Amino acid sequence: MDSYELFLEHLRKYLDLDLTGYKRPQMERRINTLMRTLNIGDYEQFIEILGKDKALFVRFVNHVTINVSEFFRNPTQWRILEDQHLPVLLAQNPNLKIWSAGCSTGEECYTMAMILAEKAPRGQHAILATDVDNQVLAKAQAGVYTAKIASGIPQGLLQKYFTLSGDGYQAKQELKKIITFKHHNLLRDPFPEQMDLIICRNVVIYFTEETKSILYYKFFRALRSKGILFTGSTEQIIQSREIGFESGGVFFYQRP
Numbered sequence: 001m002d003s004y005e006l007f008l009e010h011l012r013k014y015l016d017l018d019l020t021g022y023k024r025p026q027m028e029r030r031i032n033t034l035m036r037t038l039n040i041g042d043y044e045q046f047i048e049i050l051g052k053d054k055a056l057f058v059r060f061v062n063h064v065t066i067n068v069s070e071f072f073r074n075p076t077q078w079r080i081l082e083d084q085h086l087p088v089l090l091a092q093n094p095n096l097k098i099w100s101a102g103c104s105t106g107e108e109c110y111t112m113a114m115i116l117a118e119k120a121p122r123g124q125h126a127i128l129a130t131d132v133d134n135q136v137l138a139k140a141q142a143g144v145y146t147a148k149i150a151s152g153i154p155q156g157l158l159q160k161y162f163t164l165s166g167d168g169y170q171a172k173q174e175l176k177k178i179i180t181f182k183h184h185n186l187l188r189d190p191f192p193e194q195m196d197l198i199i200c201r202n203v204v205i206y207f208t209e210e211t212k213s214i215l216y217y218k219f220f221r222a223l224r225s226k227g228i229l230f231t232g233s234t235e236q237i238i239q240s241r242e243i244g245f246e247s248g249g250v251f252f253y254q255r256p
């Protein structure tokens with residue numbers, strides 16, 4: 001076991017943080033960058049400090065989990081979801097159960113909530129929005145964003161579903177009321193069941209091939225029959241047929 005592996009082992013054992021499923025080169029680079037910024041010489045010293053300094057540990061988790069997100073991220077794909085897949089899902093079930101897995105600061109689940117409010121306002125929909133990082137979850141729950149979001153949300157939707165808040169915007173209760181925010185570790189916690197739609201985008205890219213494969217099987221089982229998994233723009237599932245998925249076009253995978 002080399003010093004990096006030992007560091008991961010200590011993180012898991014003493015601080016209950018398991019990074020073993022993440023790709024090593026990127027993870028190692030991010031950890032080393034933070035150590036350099038903090039002027040920490042080796043992993044042994046780092047693990048000791050992380051154990052003592054709660055605020056630093058939170059910063060560490062935040063740093064390694066990469067929380068970048070956007071409203072309507074890759075708009076063409078959201079348009080395909082809205083125009084092609086949503087009508088089919090709604091025809092099967094007018095009250096959709098949706099899971100935004102790795103929701104970060106909430107842009108993804110609020111995007112989905114806006115689409116539902118526009119396209120299927122009468123349904124009793126429920127969105128479960130989960131992330132392993134409690135700090136981003138708290139931000140998602142608050143639903144407060146800077147003025148910059150205006151460039152990513154169609155003007156009409158921004159006016160309808162957000163209120164002005166200081167220099168930025170806050171998501172309205174109408175969106176929030178259908179979303180449940182919850183801490184969930186994809187690598188450890190049980191998956192929910194009978195989902196109509198699972199949105200997991202730009203999360204698995206950080207995981208090893210082996211971990212990804214296990215997750216895709218679990219997503220498959222978390223969907224109900226005819227349910228759809230919506231992935232990120234760089235996340236094609238090579239073994240989708242082997243798992244049992246039918247392709248619903250690029251980045252959309254359906255459980256038969």
Ligand SMILES: C[S@@+](CC[C@H](N)C(=O)[O-])C[C@H]1O[C@@H](n2cnc3c(N)ncnc32)[C@H](O)[C@@H]1O
Pocket residue numbers: 065066067068069070073101102103104105107108130131132133136184185186187200201202203232
């Ligand atoms: C780049 S963001 C993606 C946000 C959003 N899905 C999007 O596409 O804009 C990746 C998110 O995955 C979360 N994440 C990383 N490892 C995770 C795990 N093991 N379980 C759940 N979420 C995880 C991170 O905390 C982060 O918020």
